[in-house]
Amino acid sequence: MTSIFRKLFSGAGLIFLLLGLPGFVLAQDVDRIGKATPLQLTGGLRIGTQFYQVTGLGERAAPFQFTASGRMNLQIYEEFNIPFSFAIGRQRPNLTFPVYRQFGLSPRYKWLTVHAGYRNMQFSRFTLNNHTFLGGGIELNPGKLRVAAMYGRLRQGRQEVENDIDLFFGQPLYNRYAWGGRIGWGTAASHFDLIYFRGEDRDLNVTLDPMLDIPDPAENLVVGFEWKQAIGDRFNLYAEAAASGFNRNLNSEEFPVEDYRGAQILDLLFTPKFSTQAGLAVKAGGNFRTNAFNLGLDYERIDPGYESMGTYFLNGDWENVRGSLGFGLLKNRLRVQTSLGVQRNNLYDQRAETNRRIIGSANANLRGKGRWNLSVNYSNFNQDNRPSAVVVLNDTLRIASTTENIGASWSTSGKGGKGRPLGTLTATVNYQQTSNDNPLSEGFDDLGTLFGSLNYAYRLSNESTTITVGGNYSEIDVADRLTTGYGATLGWRQRIGDRKAQLSLTNTFNLTRVDGTEDGYSNALRGNFSWQVSKLHSFTLGFSWLNRNSNLGFDFSEQRGQIGYGLTFPVLKTGRKKTDS
Secondary structure (H helix, E strand, O other): OOHHHHHHHHHHHHHHHHHHHHHHOOOOOHHHHHHEEEEEEEEEEEEEEEEEEEEEOOOOOOOOOEEEEEEEEEOOOEEEEEEEEEEEEEEOOOOOOOOEEEEEEEEEEEEEEEEEEEEEEEEEOOOEEEEEEEEEEEEOOOOOEEEEEEEEEEEEOOOOOOHHHHHOOOOOEEEEEEEEEEEEOOOOOOOEEEEEEEEEOOOOOOOOOOOOOOOOOOOOEEEEEEEEEEEEEEEEEOOOOOOOOEEOOOOOOOOOOOEEEEEEEEHHHHEEOOEEEEEEEEEEEEEEOOOOEEEEEEEEEEOOOOOOOOOOOOOEEEEEEEEEEEEEEEOOOOOOOOOOEEEOOOOOOOOOOOOEEEEEEEEEEEEEEOEEEEEEEEEEEEEEOOOOOOOOOOOOEEEEEEEEEEEEEEEEEOOOOOOOOOOEEEEEEEEEEEEEEEOOOOOOEEEEEEEEEEEEEEEEEOOOEEEEEEEEEEEEEOEEEEEEEEEEEEEEEEOOOOOOOEEEEEEEEEEEOOOOOOEEEEEEEEEEEEOOOOOOEEEEEEEEEEEEOOOOOOOOOEEEEEEEEEEEEEEEEEEEOOOOO
């Protein structure tokens, strides 16, 4: 089955490419090409190294790391674009082989785009949603025709597995490959697309310890559609849905479906097994916008059995209906955006408990007639999921929580101006409560946090020196333990010369209390230096030193350092037009 689809999509990709080549050659305006710049290069490169050292506690980073990355676009005759990117790095002392090496490019000419290397594509939110893959893809959008296809490896398996801990934290054991396509008609604002996506795990053919709890190879089929319709400039409707079949064990026995209607069609696409779970995901709604207000209504549902290998993460087993309203008052100095709805889980009554609740959010921003600004926000949401990455425990492990968040910030500043000092005062406060909704451990690991800060920044009249002073307060309440911290921050920033170079130094000192008992202090010193040598070259240098002293015996000292170099190509041209070198 896999070989059939591989041949199908590789053949389709070749056909699309061959069909596009005549248009590529014949559609060019010869006279225009004669006047165009042959080559233009834009983008940039960055190289960096990081150093790390710690005493008194286990390493939280590698002692030495390096990274090199770049994003560039090569334009040929102002028509044909070849954007490409790469990233390589090392996070261990041994520099024999890099930990990761990624390179990709996406040549683009008018309505044709080809992807090769490490790329990401999107068919829809529920099917393939910007998941990085190593392989190839193609997108064609001539007129209102919308066509896309891809084939590649979603993740690389490990040749060695040391123990169950690697498996528990989701270390991939198999190479996971995927392929799919999308075909539709319309524009970005109004279109209808049909989507097909398939993924499977492939064995690495390595010998593993039979005592390990090894996860089984899986496969996944997702079919869906996406619809958008703009009605005038103010009103739009949308809907997307997908159906997923997920075999958690390719080696399990097939599920007999001969007696079911459509069994022959299903067998051509997917082979149900006793380990198969199926589910639907749906989202639909509409929005209406004017200069004075915006109004929206949406419905969303994800079944407990819905999964797609083309998405990084989706919460399951819930549905909600929500409305939203946004408006401006006081000549738009006050902007308000709100949403309100209802949500429930346990869609198929498979659990002992069902949660139904009101969900909502509100954001308000007020600009004063003077130089001050006030923002207030509130939201509540939930997470409810049985993670497939955990294979050591049984599959009834559940992660479910409800989080409420409320925050506010206020700032005011002086008039300032050229040759005049400027002072800015900022105050922020944020409270968050996360409630554990697991019936077996409800209330045990509820988490409450409170953070507040008050900072004042004063820029001297030379406009090159800024001094910052501030205070902070925090509370973290988890597992019946209250940890309180409070302290002060002092900072200095200096622009040097013609302001192409900047030096900054910040120190934060905090005292800590645990359940009302003093528990020492922490001191964090940070420094940074940046230098924009020219339009092309820049350098950065940074360090941090964290020192923790604890009466409970958790003392440690941690140092980090970074060195970076950046090269930017504003516009590098070759050919007929004269440019600065």
